[in-house]
């Protein structure tokens with residue numbers, strides 16, 4: 001019997017990260033997730049927009065070369081392709097200066113977008129693409145069509161607004177935070193931070209979200225599914241850079257989570273392994289094969305930590 005192919009739709013930014021020395025790499029958190037989901041063998045669709053300019057054509061060409069569908073990446077003459085000035089500091093932490101009023105700030109709602117979601121297993125999105133009214137309104141329409149909404153909070157200074165995060169959380173089935181984001185969001189809601197368990201329970205109750213992921217950097221990652229908690233360690237690797245490491249973690253997670261029969265252990269082992277594998281390479285979307293990844297994964301046995 002042929003294995004069922006799951007399908008994820010990623011909504012939001014696709015862009016060029018410009019690193020020191022004018023080195024350009026494709027990026028955008030939702031695109032990075034789409035890239036790794038595709039590598040894991042899922043069907044993916046990216047809903048975004050690029051400018052009708054050289055950078056936009058080059059982006060589309062690169063995505064096409066990877067064989068990732070570009071049918072729902074709109075091309076606009078009105079706004080330029082997105083560029084981000086990216087830098088990595090001495091702690092290997094990435095910083096982004098995200099130019100405004102770019103093509104993906106103006107993603108149109110189209111009947112095709114809505115249709116593609118009607119047979120998708122997940123919709124992945126973040127806060128950044130909701131910074132402009134136009135893309136925000138498209139996103140909110142898509143959230144109504146999809147039944148498994150995956151919100152990777154991904155706060156990017158200064159482009160977030162707690163009222164929008166609040167509205168998005170109400171439409172979410174699975175939310176992912178890093179530790180700093182979790183504390184910031186609780187702070188916004190004037191909820192005192194006690195510990196992770198208490199914070200997660202608060203968010204689950206407040207927003208009716210059953211599944212929450214908290215990534216804790218070198219301390220591992222925590223997955224809460226209703227009242228079950230699973231804490232997994234990180235795999236120690238020589239860090240090349242952390243650009244897109246959270247995105248690859250999420251893609252690993254979803255590639256298993258969408259298979260209804262996968263256990264929490266299988267889901268988290270895939271997530272942690274893909275995150276570490278990408279962190280040990282340069283950039284958010286390095287070239288690799290499934291075999292490369294499974295060889296890496298096979299070398300690192302993982303078991304849950306007590307929590």
Ligand SMILES: OC[C@H]1O[C@](O)(CO)[C@@H](O)[C@@H]1O
Pocket residue numbers: 013015017026027028029030032084086096128156243244245247284
């Ligand atoms: O999406 C905003 C920024 O975040 C990243 O996706 C990494 O997670 C960068 O590639 C991009 O510039």
